[in-house]
Amino acid sequence: MPKLTGGATTAEHKIATREAMLDAFIRELHEQGWQNVKLQTVAQAAGVSRTAVYNYFPDKSALLLAWSTREMDRFLLLAERELADRENPVDRIEILVKLTLVEFSLQRFTGIALVELLSAQDRESFLEHIVPLSVLVEQLVQEGVDAGVFVDSDAAASAQLILACVESRRPMLMAGDRVDTVVATTVPFIMRALGVSWPTSLTADPTDRPAHDR
Known part of the structure; x- marks a missing residue:
């Protein structure tokens, strides 16, 4: 040592x-x-x-699990900080989606791509570390539904669909596509799926990068 x-x-x-x-x-x-x-x-x-x-x-599977958990913890702390002073549900969903897309753009590989190489037990453990992000998205969706800003829906199912949409953008960001370009197509799609007319003056400029990336 x-x-x-x-x-x-x-x-x-x-x-x-x-x-x-x-x-x-x-x-x-x-x-x-x-x-x-x-x-x-x-x-x-x-x-x-x-x-x-x-x-x-x-073993190296344990290293991957520990690294992924550390990165998720770091990201959730960042999200908590960025969301702390925002109350509008539309703002909050937009910010989280943008943060996630920026995060993808900074990655050189994805742990998700390696999950199939893990044992069944390790695979389950790996996927568990993603649960807090899903819970956060569900919470934000439910806030919007309760406020009458988002269309009434199953918040848990909506959260899964939002994360699937965002995850589908990961390959192009890792390949070097511009974050603002991906944001400009992804955020409106998600907002309209939630029943929000877009663009709306209630939200920040969707091409702005989060504070941590400026």
Whole structure:
């Protein structure tokens, strides 16, 4: 294990070591591809022993699950911050859709594409980390329905359809399509599906990038 830096507690050191392993894993995944990722090279890239990696993650599937969970947690915190001062349901759905599309544009690979390579148990665990995003979208849809802004519908089903629509935009964003172009076609489609006339002066300019990406 790396030596403790000045002022670092053991707990802080463990967190930093785990983070270094996850960062090393994603670099190896980008450079080598899933089939060629080895815990030994992840350990070398993170500056730890292979035994140290095994103390945290038994295999590369566990690394993928941990990395995906970390990224989802980070994204949800960002979304919470961006949505905090917005009350209009249309604004809130638009912002979340835009945040998600920007996130896709920054990714060099998708964990979703790897899910079929995982065992059934690991696949289930991987998909569970997406649930909080689905819950958030459902909550935003229900807010709009309750406010009479969105057409009355099953919020859970609407959330699934919205996420499927947004997910379908991921490949083109990862291929380099402009975010504002994708936003300009995706947001109106989702809004109209929710029963919102679009464009509307109640919402922000749909070509604006979220604050974290400016």
